[in-house]
Every structure is written in C-alpha cells, then in structure tokens.
Amino acid sequence: MKHRSVEILEELIRIPSVNPHFNSGGCGEQKISEYIEQRCLRSGLKVTRQQVFPGRDNLIIELRTGKPDMALLFEAHMDTVAFGSMVNPLVPTYLEERLYGRGACDTKACLGAMIYAMEECAKHPENLSCDLILCASVDEEHAYRGLMAFMELDIPIVGAVVGETTEMGIVVAHKGCVRFAVHTHGKAAHSSIATNGNNAIYQMVKIIRYITEQMEPALATRSHPLCGSPSVVVGTIRGGEQINIVPESCSIEVDWRIIPGEDPVEVMKWIRTSLGQAMEGEGVDFTIEQLLLDYPLNTPFDSLVVQHAQSICGQLNLSDSPIGVPYGSDASKLQQLKRIPSIVFGPGSVAQAHSKEEWVPVKDVQLAAEFYVKLAQSFGKPLA
Numbered sequence: 001m002k003h004r005s006v007e008i009l010e011e012l013i014r015i016p017s018v019n020p021h022f023n024s025g026g027c028g029e030q031k032i033s034e035y036i037e038q039r040c041l042r043s044g045l046k047v048t049r050q051q052v053f054p055g056r057d058n059l060i061i062e063l064r065t066g067k068p069d070m071a072l073l074f075e076a077h078m079d080t081v082a083f084g085s086m087v088n089p090l091v092p093t094y095l096e097e098r099l100y101g102r103g104a105c106d107t108k109a110c111l112g113a114m115i116y117a118m119e120e121c122a123k124h125p126e127n128l129s130c131d132l133i134l135c136a137s138v139d140e141e142h143a144y145r146g147l148m149a150f151m152e153l154d155i156p157i158v159g160a161v162v163g164e165t166t167e168m169g170i171v172v173a174h175k176g177c178v179r180f181a182v183h184t185h186g187k188a189a190h191s192s193i194a195t196n197g198n199n200a201i202y203q204m205v206k207i208i209r210y211i212t213e214q215m216e217p218a219l220a221t222r223s224h225p226l227c228g229s230p231s232v233v234v235g236t237i238r239g240g241e242q243i244n245i246v247p248e249s250c251s252i253e254v255d256w257r258i259i260p261g262e263d264p265v266e267v268m269k270w271i272r273t274s275l276g277q278a279m280e281g282e283g284v285d286f287t288i289e290q291l292l293l294d295y296p297l298n299t300p301f302d303s304l305v306v307q308h309a310q311s312i313c314g315q316l317n318l319s320d321s322p323i324g325v326p327y328g329s330d331a332s333k334l335q336q337l338k339r340i341p342s343i344v345f346g347p348g349s350v351a352q353a354h355s356k357e358e359w360v361p362v363k364d365v366q367l368a369a370e371f372y373v374k375l376a377q378s379f380g381k382p383l384a
C-alpha cells in the first residue's frame with residue numbers, strides 16, 4: 001500500500017509551482033498553496049496566509065499545544081525551477097522504486113512529508129511536548145524572499161528543520177555565497193584606428209587573470225572540516241558589440257562560495273578592496289555590482305534539534321553523523337539572522353535537483369515522513 005506521504009507528493013507534483021522569476025513564465029505558488037491550505041484545514045490545523053508578493057503567499061500552519069516557548073519549525077519551499085527539457089514534469093511517474101516529476105526531490109518530497117507529519121501530529125496533539133509550525137514558503141529558488149518575510153514575523157522558535165534533499169543526512173553546515181558582477185569601462189573606436197579606443201575586454205582579461213591566478217589558488221588555504229574550501233567561478237561574460245569596434249564595455253558574473261565562519265558582507269568588502277588594490281596602475285577602469293549575498297550554515301552540534309535528529313536517525317537505522325554540503329538552503333538565514341539552531345534534512349540527492357531527470361527514492365519519502373513525525377514527538381522531551 002502506498003504511504004500517505006507519497007500520495008501527497010504525487011498531488012504536489014501534479015500542481016505546477018514554477019518560480020515566476022524563471023523566463024518560462026512560471027505560474028508561481030498560488031495553486032499549490034490552495035491545495036495545502038485546504039488539506040491542513042481539513043486536519044484541524046490553523047493556517048495563516050502571509051502575502052510576500054501579490055498572489056504569492058507563504059502558508060504558516062500551526063499546531064499549538066500550549067508550549068510556545070518550545071516551538072519546532074518545519075520549513076519547505078513550494079516553488080520549483082522551470083520545467084526545462086523535462087519530459088512530463090507534472091505527471092508523477094514511477095520507475096524502479098523512484099518517483100519522477102518536477103520538484104520531486106527539490107523539494108516537494110520534503111514538503112509532502114512535512115504536511116504528513118503535521119497531519120499525523122494533529123491526530124494526537126497530546127503526544128507532543130512542543131508547538132509545531134510548518135512554513136510552506138515562496139521564492140526559495142530565486143531569492144528566498146518568502147523565508148525572509150516569515151522571519152520578520154519574529155515567531156519564537158527553538159529549533160528548525162529545513163526540508164531540502166540531503167540523502168537523509170543531518171546537515172548542520174553548508175556554504176553560503178557572494179555573487180557579484182564586474183563591469184569594465186573602455187572607449188569605443190573604429191577597429192582600424194584601435195589606438196583611439198580603450199578595449200574593455202582587454203581590461204577584463206586582467207581582472208579574470210587576477211581572480212583565477214591569485215584569488216582562487218589562495219582559497220585552498222582555508223577549509224572547513226565539513227564543507228571544504230571556498231570556491232569561485234566566473235559564470236558569465238559579455239562584452240563588445242561588433243567585430244570592427246573596439247569594445248567599450250565588458251561584464252562578468254562571479255559566484256563565490258563561502259564557508260562557515262565567513263561573513264558574506266565582509267567577504268564582499270574584501271573582494272572590492274583586493275581587486276581595487278590589484279588593479280591600481282593597471283589601466284583598468286572597473287566597477288563591482290553586488291548581486292546576492294547568502295549566509296553559510298553553521299549549527300552547533302550540541303543544539304537540541306541536532307541531538308534529537310541524531311537520536312531519531314539512530315532509531316530509523318540512518319546515519320546519525322552530522323554532515324556538511326556545498327549548496328545553500330533557507331536554514332542558514334534562520335541560524336545566522338535569527339540564531340535559531342537549524343538543520344537541513346530530506347530525501348533525494350542534489351544531483352537530481354534542477355535536472356532533466358528529477359526523482360526521489362520512494363522509500364526515503366516515507367522514511368523522511370517518519371523522521372519528521374518522530375522528531376516532532378520527541379522535541380521538548382528528554383533525549384531517548
């Protein structure tokens with residue numbers, strides 16, 4: 001018989017919730033939020049909408065048991081990336097114990113398993129020693145503005161589990177990022193009299209060489225035991241207009257991944273200063289445009305939520321060693337900005353997220369659902 005968490009996942013896959021930021025004209029999270037709202041209301045849960053953008057609301061689902069100072073938060077985003085070249089993205093398809101569909105692993109499996117956990121706990125609230133909150137958020141795939149809006153509510157929370165694909169590992173650390181663009185400014189001229197111009201692409205070559213030959217090798221000297229070293233990738237380059245014109249502008253976009261212990265604001269400042277100093281006297285006229293700063297996750301091992309998660313993983317025959325991953329999640333904002341000890345936990349692998357073949361192991365969906373239920377039932381009680 002199919003586990004109810006898997007049935008919920010099937011329903012979630014059928015409802016498109018592509019982030020409208022993606023150029024395919026994504027429909028957003030409204031439809032899926034209506035489905036979740038109706039489901040949770042039927043289970044007697046309290047559901048509140050929080051508008052983040054017009055037609056795009058976070059859902060805050062609460063099971064209050066009279067322990068607001070021991071509240072546990074589940075959080076999972078409702079949006080997905082675009083369908084891309086995925087075949088039948090909205091049709092839940094089973095193949096060799098895997099369930100395929102857009103969002104199957106990122107992160108509808110977690111969302112479905114968390115909804116299941118809320119429903120199960122609502123049947124017997126007397127078994128809980130904590131209040132339970134599920135935030136089904138919007139916009140994680142673009143700029144995590146749903147979670148930022150939720151945090152503005154300042155709801156007291158003692159521990160949080162963010163639902164993202166971790167292959168059922170307890171993630172306590174992950175990288176953050178500093179994304180920025182560099183623009184070089186030259187002077188256009190007819191290419192037959194190139195000396196009248198100033199080539200913005202040649203200027204950019206100096207910037208890129210400095211990033212790849214000086215900055216990148218130095219990153220290897222820093223390392224975090226669970227996340228490894230910071231990294232940097234120049235991801236895009238655009239420059240020049242026409243083959244016979246000296247280019248007057250060139251731009252690159254850079255994705256710099258930072259490790260726990262590093263602060264994105266400080267790293268951005270340091271990058272500005274270093275590039276500024278290195279390009280002095282090099283004839284490079286450039287500006288830096290900050291695009292996105294994101295925090296790394298660094299949750300203390302002795303946090304209540306980590307310890308309870310370890311105990312439940314032990315009971316479910318899963319590895320109970322806290323781990324680190326290179327990709328980011330909403331957990332880092334909860335932990336760094338609100339000091340809420342947070343872990344990331346969920347079925348599936350990041351290798352399948354955002355890809356043409358997105359799937360999740362069916363048995364892990366069920367196991368994750370059991371994990372969330374058990375965690376909710378143990379949180380606030382003495383450790384088993």
Ligand SMILES: [Zn+2]
Pocket residue numbers: 077106107140164
């Ligand atoms: Zn995700």
